[in-house]
Amino acid sequence: MATIQEISQDAKDQIQRRIEERDVREKELEERRAQENKDKYINLGDKQKVVLKFEVEKNTSYKEFANKYGGITKRYFYPVIDPNTGEDKVFSSSTSTSKVIDTFLRKGITMLEIERQGVEKATQYIVTQA
Secondary structure (H helix, E strand, O other): OOOOOOOOHHHHHHHHHHHHHHHHHHHHHHHHHHHHHHHHEOOOOOOOEEEEEEOOOOOOEEEEEEOOOOOEEEEEEEEEEOOOOOOEEEEEEOHHHHHHHHHHHHOOOOEEEEEEEOOHHHOEEEEEEO
């Protein structure tokens, strides 16, 4: 049987400070992870273009998840290098864009220009050889 012990106000205050400090550290960690993720992915706005070097020797990952429209979205995650900065990044694409990218990659064309057109469901990515 559990025993409940009366604790002093000082002990209660110390426990409360520990809880608050832990909550702050967890929130900071979550924000840092969100920023790292944001920095990791290529994000394009409408009519923006970027040239990327696709790293064909590295594995492309795939994920399915529920989207905000109630359906299932399939995303392919390509490891890329931003040639302007030399940074390793990830380019996320739909199945249809992935098919176009793979057509180029199969031919050994790894430097591609990606242009985003549109917003929300009307977004299309135009993929061309850079």
